[in-house]
Amino acid sequence: DAGITQSPRHKVTETGTPVTLRCHQTENHRYMYWYRQDPGHGLRLIHYSYGVKDTDKGEVSDGYSVSRSKTEDFLLTLESATSSQTSVYFCAISERAEGGGPYNEQFFGPGTRLTVL
């Protein structure tokens, strides 16, 4: 199994409070991702990183920010949580394909269940 941990695994917070989720990897992979999973939507990309201090937005980035100061850690911050951000959040990692094939699979962390009251 890929070495990916997420913390916390569960969190309940109130509307308007800041929240930071942490993703930690031991695989030294270049690419890291944050997704949210909601019923009927599958997984949707929030932000991703292609190196230390190199990040970019995904399709649902509004209300979220990220930081990556070390290869192994990728943080997702909700500056002021809203009820619409209640979701399950997954971190994933990936590495550049070797030889043929443009893509390697992404390996996922166990997820964080966030509830915003």
Place this chain on the structure above:
Amino acid sequence: AQKITQTQPGMFVQEKEAVTLDCTYDTSDPSYGLFWYKQPSSGEMIFLIYQGSYDQQNATEGRYSLNFQKARKSANLVISASQLGDSAMYFCAMGYDYKLSFGAGTTVTVRA
């Protein structure tokens, strides 16, 4: 964003039978990858199989095979000899620029 469509919200299959999960995608890029992931009730995301857009042969991994029809832009997953442990949500995803775009998923329930 790239669009992935899984038209079957839920399916039932008898144990030991095969099941086909549909996936269609929409892209104008010539280079992409297609993935299937399994999510059991415990919640983790498990990678099953990958097909590159330039691969000539359909991918296979044990009981999983990917029926790739490039002209039709479809990438159906076939699970042979279904087992009770195959009961899960299955997601099709398309990779582009080192990102993944997911479909909404199909829930498979295997009956004994």
